[in-house]
Structure formats: structure tokens, C-alpha cells
Amino acid sequence: MVIDSHYDAVWRFLRRLGLQPVDVEDALQKVFVVFAQRETGVAAGAERSFLFASALRIASDARRKHAASREHLVDTEDLPEQADPAPSVEDTIDDRRLRRWLDDVLDTLSDEHRAVLVLVDLEEQTMADASSVLGIPQGTVASRLRRAREVFEAAASELRARVEKDTR
């Protein structure tokens, strides 16, 4: 069944595209409803590509609405002073912390770079699959991926330096 086979992957994909956990479930519902309505038109074996393509569009809409809503409802002047996000010396580096850092690093990428990096380097899709999901030529996937990796490496190095400094 499609939900069993692809639920976790689509959930991870939506999370790594920057959706907050509270928004992921709504987005998942939309993704699978779209799939169920068009199932007969999806070729066998192309289900994950179709689901990822839907997820990409729905995540983009969700982020956009979220940004609009935040802009409308929250005045940054009124926000409390943010705590320093750097970890304390006692903090251990577990997966949870790494994932939070990963999201911070992914946030530095543009949407198009983020999507291609998540598809290929995290979800281990082929260039051809990513091309199909994103609706762009494979050459464009390759060039975006190259640039995305450069930005990712730079942001990761910067984060690492900051973390090491703060834990010294």
C-alpha cells in the first residue's frame, strides 16, 4: 500500500524542506489525497516521484502561507529576546541535536538548492528521479546540486566553528 511504503520518506522530505512538525501532518494529508485522486494516472514505480513532486509544491505553499502569516501577525519588535541557540558544554551530540543543526544549515540554502540536495543526498534519489520530481533537466539538477553542496559545506563549516568556540 502506498501509504505504508512511502509515508516515512514523504514525512522526512517535508521536514527537511523546512516544514515544522506541526505543519507536516497537514501537508502529508494533502500529498496523499492528491495521490489518491490521481492514482490511476501514476505509472507503476513512479509513485515516490509523484509524491515528492506534490510534497514539494505543497511545502512551498505551506512555507509561503506561514511566512505571510508570521509577517502579518508578529511584530519583530515585540518578540522576546531569543536565547543563544548554541549548545551548552554539557550537551551531547546526538541525532536529535544533529538534526536541529541540519535544519539550521538547510535553512541557509535557497528553496531550489534545498530541494535538490534533500532529494539526492538525503533521500538518495537518482538524478533522473530528481529531474522528474522537480520538472527540470538533469543538467540543471547537477548544477544546482553542485552549488547546493558548496553552500551546505560552507554553512556546516561555519556552524561547526561556532559550536566548537562555544563549547571550549
Next chain:
Amino acid sequence: MIPEDFSKALLRSARNDAPLDNGKARLLAHVVQTLGGGGAAGAAGVTVAAQAMTTAKVAAALALVAVAAGAGGYALAPAPSKPVERASDVTLASRGPFSTPIGAAPVPGPLVAAAKALETAPVATDMCTPIPEAAPAKCSTAGGHTVTLALRSTCTTTTVDIFWVDFKCQEVFSGVLAPGETWNQETWDSHPFRLRDHATHRLVKEFVAPQVAGAPDREKYLKGPPTELPVVVIREGDAPIAEAPPPECTRGGGRAATLHVRNERKDGGMLALVTVDSKCKESPQVWRVEPGAAFDMPTSEGSAFRIRDASGALLADVLPTSLDTTTYLTVP
């Protein structure tokens, strides 16, 4: 300790990320209910009206319902039978612009006519050539008025990517527009968009949707309780109206609203409330209203519906009540 290969450790951490176990059950329930099953949690009667669906869609919906029932408890539930009485109740024939009176032939609305004219417009020679690259002339700002963009590409060969220019002047990918296609988007007249060549990423066009006279402002749109739409009452003797395409499609720009349908027929059987989508197609999402029952449908002011009887005969068209803020623009 920081892992030696920090970047790879970050990427590996994502592969272990997993959702909560009970998410699948909730998802399954939602999909089934949306496609035509009634939730055991008491959602007001939802079912499949086979006469309004294609064979494939019926099969898909029934397959999902069967799977859900087998998975533990999403049985079909009948609609509630408690009638409602409201001071604002009006008969079908006296609802004015809200619906087509019984017996009257539906007349295509301006939205349908404009959309048809746009779809049949000749496709011009490809002028989708890049313009000089520059920073966005304007960022999105808060406030503004609702606009529904219908962006038609007159490019013959160039596919364009559509980007919304956000509040920080960053381009946010919004969609892809192929030659000759139309892209619809609900937005505000304070939000700019940029179009880029899909293959080269070069800038092709930048625009802000023009303000539509009378369009609700953002404050009014976002705040306040849902609009209570007049009650649609189907009575025993109401005769079917002539079968024709929906006079208006569902459109954007409407606030949240509640549609009330009351089936006063005793022997006339159930009613099917059918949603009409933004392309004027009747969707497979059908809501059943049993004889003597009332049904409250959370929807928007921009939604269109049709009401059919058990035999599939058309009884009424429920038209959008929001101002049509659709603005037709072309690329380039």
C-alpha cells in the same frame, strides 16, 4: 564532541528521523473521508455518489474505503437526521444570486466566459526573452487586498518558473508555467512575482497584481468568524433543472463560510452535495444529505456546489458569493 566529518554526520542524522506511529492511521482516515468515506469519529455523513463519479474514481475511493475498514474502523456513517430551523432560512426559489432558481436554465457567469475567451486566445510569437537582471523592484508588504491571479503564458517554447518575492525580497519558488498554460494563484495586490526562464533561470518578467475594485482587504479577509451563507432548502415538489455545465466555477478570494443544506423531502430520497472545482468540473467529493436531514458544510465564500437527487438529476446550483477577484494577466 563534534564528529570529525561534521557534514556527513548532519546528513546521516536525517535518515534516522521518523514520524510518530499513529500518524499513518490519522492520514488514512483523512484520505478516506476526503475521498468518500464517513469518519467513525462522527463526521457528518459522507459517502460516495457513484452516479457522479467516473468508474476509476469510484474504484479508487471504494478500494481506499475497503482498506481503511479492514485496517480497523473507518466505517461509513449516515448523515445526521436532526433538522435545523433558522430565521434566515429561505426557499431555493428566493435565494436571489445565491443559486439558480428551480426550473430556470443556468446562464454561464462572467468568470466562465472570461476563462473560455482566455483559453481560446491565439498564442503569440514567443516573446519570452530575458530582461536585464536586477534586484526586485518591490518586496511583499503586509496588508493589501485579495486577488486571484490567472496567469496565461503566450510563450510558444519557453517554460517559466514563477517566484513570489517575499517580505525580505527573497524569491520563493511557486510553480512552473508551460507554454500556453494558465496558472491560478490566490494572493494579495501587495505581493510581487518574478518569472524566470525554466532552463536558464534568467529573469523574464516582474509584476504585481493590480488591485481589484471592491476586493476585501487583508484584515477583513483574515479575521472574524466564518460567513453564514443562506440555507438551501430542497422541498418535496422541487423539480429538476435542465442539465448543463456549472454556471460558475469555484474561485479564490472568499472568506471562510458555512453552507447549510436542508433536505425536506420525505420520500424523495437522499441528496448529493457535489463540489465544483476551479475548472468547473464536478469533483468526486460528494456529501450525502438524507431525507429530513440538515447538513452544515464548512467551506468558503468562493466555493461552488451542485445538488443532485438520488437518480443524479440536477436540482440546484449553489454559486460563489464572494466578489470575483480573478485578474487575467499574460506572459510575457
